[in-house]
Every structure is written in C-alpha cells, then in structure tokens.
Amino acid sequence: MLTLGPGHYIGVPAPVRVGRGRPLSLLCLPRVKGPSVSDIGRRLRQIRNARGKSLAVVAGLAGISPSYLSRLESGQRALDRRSLIVALAQALDVAPNEITSASLLATPGEPEEDRAVGAVRLALFAAGMGASQGRACGLAELDARANALLDKQRECDYATVGARLPDLINDLHTSLAVGKDEREILRLLVITHVQGTQAWLGDIGAGQDLAWQAATLAAAAAQDLNEPASLAISGFGTAFGLIGASGFDLANKVVADTDPGTGLGDDEREMSGMLTLTRSLIAASQGRHAERLAALDHAADLAAHTGEGNAFWFGFGPSNVGVWRMSVALEAGEHAEAARVAATVNPDALPSPTRRSAYWREYGRALARLPNHRNEAVLMLRRAERISPARVHRNPFMHSVLAELLARARDDAIGRELRGLAYRSGLLT
Incomplete structure (x- = not known):
C-alpha cells in the first residue's frame, strides 16, 4: 500500500453514492507503462533542463547537494522517498506527479491479473453509477465469499482474488439495493473495498484511479453506517489514496x-x-x-x-x-x-505473507543504501520476491532501488541474481 499517484491531473466524473450516503467525487489518475532503468533520472534531468535550472540551484532549493542530485539523475541513487520527491517538485515548480508519472508505477501484472482488472473496473464503474447487475445473495453467502477473498489477498494469491472480485463487487452492491440486511452488507462493502479491492489493485500495479474509486465507495458505505470501526477502515483507505497523490x-x-x-x-x-x-x-x-x-x-x-x-x-x-x-x-x-x-x-x-514480504522488501531497501551490504540487500529482496513477486516487481519504489543496485552490479553470482530480479520486474529486456 505505500504508492505514489501517477497522474498528471485530477478529474471529477459523476459522484458515487452507496446506499443513502451523500455523494463523493472520484479522483481519476491515468495509468502509464512502467519505467526502464534510467527513466526516473532521465525525467528528472529533462524537467530541470526544461526549467533552465542548474544542478546547484535545484539541489540548493531541495536541500540536497549537487552531487547527490547528479547521482539521482544518473540512476546511481534511488528516488524512493515521498519527501524528497515533493522537495524536488517544489524546487522545479512542478507537481510531484510530473516527476513520478513515468517512474513510480509498478509494471503490468501477469496475464490473468491483467484480464481481471478490466472486469473489476467495470464492476466499480457500475457500482458508482448505482447500476450493478449482479445477483442478490443472502448475507451468509456474501459474508463467506468476502472472508475467503480477503484471506486470499493476505496470502498474496492475486490471481484468485482477481477472478473472484468482480462478481463479489457486483453481488454486494446488487444485494444492498434490495434493502435486506443493509447494515451488515454495508460493513462487508467497507472491508471488501479497502482490504480487498483497493489492496489488490495496489499490489498488482493497476494504478491509483481504480484504487481511489474503491476507497471512495468504502467511504460512502462507512458514512451510511456511521460506526467507529467502519469509519476507521475507510479512513485508512482514503488516507492512502491521498498519500499516493x-x-x-x-x-x-x-x-x-x-x-x-x-x-x-x-x-x-x-x-x-x-x-x-x-x-x-x-x-x-x-x-x-x-x-x-x-x-x-x-x-x-x-x-x-x-x-x-x-x-x-x-x-x-x-x-x-x-x-x-x-x-x-x-x-x-x-x-x-x-x-x-x-x-x-x-x-x-x-500475521500474513503480505506483511512478511513487506518485511524482507523493506529490509532489502535499507541494506541497499548501506556501504558493503549489496549482497545482503539482493538476498533480502529475493526472499520478498519468493513470497510475493508482485509486491517486489510492481512496487514503485523498488524500481528506483533496483536501478541503483544495477548501476553498481558486478559480474558475479549476486549480480546475476540482481539482473534476474530486475528482468522479472520489467527493468531489463
């Protein structure tokens, strides 16, 4: 869940309404293709040159040294902190997403997951329009399906989640419209859209537009419920959507x-x-x-x-x-x-493979920036990849970290592991 919004603009389509809740607008951010190894530095240098600003000027405004900025532009240092992205954007007089749009996005998912995104997109659009055409189901069935899907999400079984999610979204919203067990279904909507839809979309690198729409639907359901737990769950999802932008x-x-x-x-x-x-x-x-x-x-x-x-x-x-x-x-x-x-x-x-993969990934990120810890960093990232390839291949910060490691890669066993990881992440062809 720790991504940056890729969009160049914020659009406001038709409001979303769940149950009797008040409408909430949708934040729409376009999806672009994942980067090559040098995209992030090249884009940063292009913007700086277009602004007619020197390394010294931009570095001074951003609070870093010119040599550090030069290493960012050459791909020798990873641009993997939101605060630094915002500081550079302010120094260059651009929005942060002008820097991140081509760089801090995950690579496309596996074929079955890519196919599922289209169906999830349509299910979310239909829910936002109040036009879901699913099946009206009993509460026990909906509860069992939602719990099973959330278990699969925590297990990093993204293909199964993608296959089940469109029908569950359609059936939840259709069943809500019937008016029976309304509060219980609203609770299922909140948790499913935050911990299922939004989390899955983020993990497979589907972009921020659909993830925000899921968070918006969850927030509308939580407002109808007006219960502390549901409001907190939706608040978590909304906050991460905003952090991404x-x-x-x-x-x-x-x-x-x-x-x-x-x-x-x-x-x-x-x-x-x-x-x-x-x-x-x-x-x-x-x-x-x-x-x-x-x-x-x-x-x-x-x-x-x-x-x-x-x-x-x-x-x-x-x-x-x-x-x-x-x-x-x-x-x-x-x-x-x-x-x-x-x-x-x-x-x-x-408690789950998702958190264990996050642990090894963050450990690898940390070691990648410490002197004489390159080998350990690559091994940690490989542990994370074995648990959940998507959470490494499609994590936006990982692209920049891998690019930095590649700039210092040797022709040895660890170098081969690193190049294989970079290839699977879409950074090498």
Missing part, C-alpha cells in the same frame, strides 16, 4: 477525523493503532520528525496492549509495528535505522 495534509485530516480512539473495543483499538501508524508515515513524508516518532511510540504502546492481532485483516501488533518502523525510517531517509529495527523483528510472527 501527495495530499499529505488532507490525509492527516482524514486520519484524525476517523480515528476511533482507544476507549471502545479491541477491534477499534487495533484500528486506532493502524491510523496512528499512518499518521507516522505522513509525518515522515513531511519531515515532521518529532511527530513521526511520537506516533510510532504511541502505536507501539497500543500494540503492547493488543498483542499480535488481526482485526479486519490489518494484522496490527508489535511485529507489524516493527515493519512500519522500518518503512517510516526509510521514508525519513534513515536507512541504518531501518536496518537496525529489522534486526529486532521476528518475521515469523507477522
């Missing part, structure tokens, strides 16, 4: 508005923890280091009380907080800290 202030507001606090039940307490972790990522993206650390410490305190939980398939608990500490440290540019935290986390305690 560099809308950090808006994301922070959504997190604050939907945090259920710690005075309710265990499920709500775990959701409060997830939103607190989201707040830490936003703070890191904006360079607010004290707020970042305070949010992480608060989340750790909550996790100490909840233990290793899995409410709503989020997997909140001490081990997952450790993985988030790694991701947030990477966002803050603290690669040694991320590696230090990784050594304290037991990946076997993580």
